[in-house]
Amino acid sequence: MKKIVPAFALIAMVLLTLSATTAIESDSNLTENFVTGNPGIASINHISFGPEGILFLGDSKSAAIYALNTKDVKTAAPATEININGFDKKVASALGTTVENIKITDMAVNPISRNVYFSVQAADGTPVLLKLKGEGFENISLKDVSYSKIELTDPIPADAKDKWERPLRTWAISDLKFHDGQVLVSGLSNKEFGSTFRKIPFPFKDGQEYASLEIWHAAHGEYETHAPIKTFDVIKLDGVDHLMASYTCTPLVLFPLDELKEGKHTKGRTVAELGAGNSPLDMISYEREGSTYFLMSNSNRPVMRIKYDDIADFKESLTDPVPVFAETEGVPYDNLPFPYVLQMDNLDATHVIYLQRQSDGDLRLRVRTTEWM
């Protein structure tokens, strides 16, 4: 009997260890309608992880969003010592070409496995999805994969009799994120100018809601209906989810998410003017010592850090012009000493991974603890 107890204990320990380190089993039905095969992905403009290792891909060429089951669901500690110089050159070499023949379009971290994924477009049009492995890469097949797909439909004329065949419209997908059972997509059409924001329930069915967004731009006394969202995040204010959208030149605007509905022009509340002559690139959030912060990378300014409490406390809406070039108004922010950050994501709760162009032109992939951000 004495021998049996330790044996059981050992087995129990092994089982516990296995359950803690191996794949997360899920009884959800998120992948129930997935099929396996070649989804026909034509381009990858943006990528973002959802639950259970599902990666969402925005394909502007096909005007579609794909959900890929990466099956990358083994929990692991992140590699926090990443510091890779000449990153674009490495990607190009791995794809058998030179750096002028590739474009790294996005980066996303799998929140379960902590693996870092990159979407790359080759000059010949081949879309590629790579997973970082040490200082090398693993190619994730886009031709034989478990997936589901939804096309970004056009607003259809109200008169059903007048629906007719139209050439496929291109949507330049400017950002994409999964939030609370929905894929949120901002985009811009190649035909009629106008920013559209979509909420697509996941698992994909037929429905999707799109909304035209108006912002109150601080530089003039009119509503701006057509500015394209460059990047966005979701922020909960007074218990209500808000879309926090950033635009070129660089207003930060809040829209209650549940008010973004089809056919409804929704007016946003501008809470910050973060400076003209700039375009936002990426936005993430993290928590430190009980406070939430947002980070926003920019084309012509360093990474900005904005405190959640400052946004929550700002109850006004900016309506007056900012008279001096590049001056800022509204919610305060800090400039972090990281210029030219092109891509960012949370590696884990305490680390951020980012792609940064150095002053000598080198593209570097680095990890930094949020303690120093």
Added chain:
Amino acid sequence: MDVVCAHNTFKKIKKIKWYLIFFCSILLAGCHEESVTIEQVDYESERPVGITFSTNMDIEKLRVFVGEESQTSVIGVIVGDKGKHHFAPVVPFTEGLTYTFRKNNTEVMASFTIPKRENTGGAELIAIHPKVDTVPENLLKMYFEFAQPMQEVQNALDFISVVNETDGIEIKPFLRLESELWNKERTVLTLWLDPGRIKTDLIPNKEKGLPLTAGKRYTMAIDSSWKSIQGTPLLKKYTKKFYVGPRDDTMPKTKEWQLCMQIEDSVKILLMDFGEPMDAFLAKETIRVYNTGDRQIQGKFNLLENESVLRFVPDEEWSTPKIEVRIESRLEDLAGNNLNRLFDTEVKKDPNQRTPKAVFRIPFEVR
């Protein structure tokens, strides 16, 4: 005894034999040098999608690299057996580049260069829309139409320059987007003239003014180094000269359009004169013709007179004398004014704004 002796002798010979076999094996092994021989570059749809090679090596030890310096091996799949193998990279090989097969990532075993294809005429820019020589001051967008799919990587604006000839200065009128607006075939590029600068009183408008100024002459140049997907540069440097006229602050009015029939080769053709140039792509996709039975009449559309006249040739003879032209309200003129609203307007409270309609209709009689 003899037998024993014979047996001993046999045992000695057997021993020598094994020594000989061992020695020869060593010798043969020494002679059997590892090698990789390039057989051919494999093409699919004229793209170099792989390389066929033969080797006596364990292929697990072999990797393909770009040139001799790169430390990152090319990702790909090796298939094959009996010494003949095929390596397919994730992305087709790049023309003009030299690749090496390396043993254990270091020792170069073989190399191959992907030949550059002969320039078969080059890529071609078919048209720049609008085609008209005089554009409104608040021109909203331009389309660039190519004969071949164009490359995916560099920003299109790196190849397009615009000079204000009147003042002798280079300008940057277009909105730069991370995700460019190409059609799926990557043959048509849409470029927006920065809408923030066109809309009155927006920050970009106040800071920089309109992208184009009335009364000035401009030359747009498209650099010949812009390549197609196949890596072929444009045939030549293309230029378009245009003059900027006054602002267009009026919505297209379908009631003022002139419709008429014209007979060509005994076929009755419908001509719709807009009275002004319209968006070249929207004009062809937002206008349709219906007969009295509410059936859409199939046919071909093309634009004439600098995109100010739409020509419709029905596939079959007109079945009814009465027809109806239906126009989706999203049709725009060159300034982005559609059938329901001006581009530069406040959606919230425009007293002159028409009640929005999805479709506008023009009845017409075929004679």
